[in-house]
Amino acid sequence: MVTSSLGMNVANTPGSVSFLCPKCQQTTIVRARNEREIAAKFTCKSCGFTGPN
Numbered sequence: 001m002v003t004s005s006l007g008m009n010v011a012n013t014p015g016s017v018s019f020l021c022p023k024c025q026q027t028t029i030v031r032a033r034n035e036r037e038i039a040a041k042f043t044c045k046s047c048g049f050t051g052p053n
């Protein structure tokens with residue numbers, strides 16, 4: 001697995017997760033492990049849903 005910091009794909013980062021928006025289930029949200037560790041919020045592009053859950 002390539003671990004170069006250049007061109008790194010979040011979806012291929014160990015510990016990353018992806019899931020459908022819990023509100024509209026239209027958009028796949030991808031979160032890197034680092035984003036979870038710092039409790040970064042996400043925003044659904046389709047419905048505007050935000051949250052860490």
Ligand SMILES: [Zn+2]
Nearest residue numbers: 021024044047
């Ligand atoms: Zn949504």
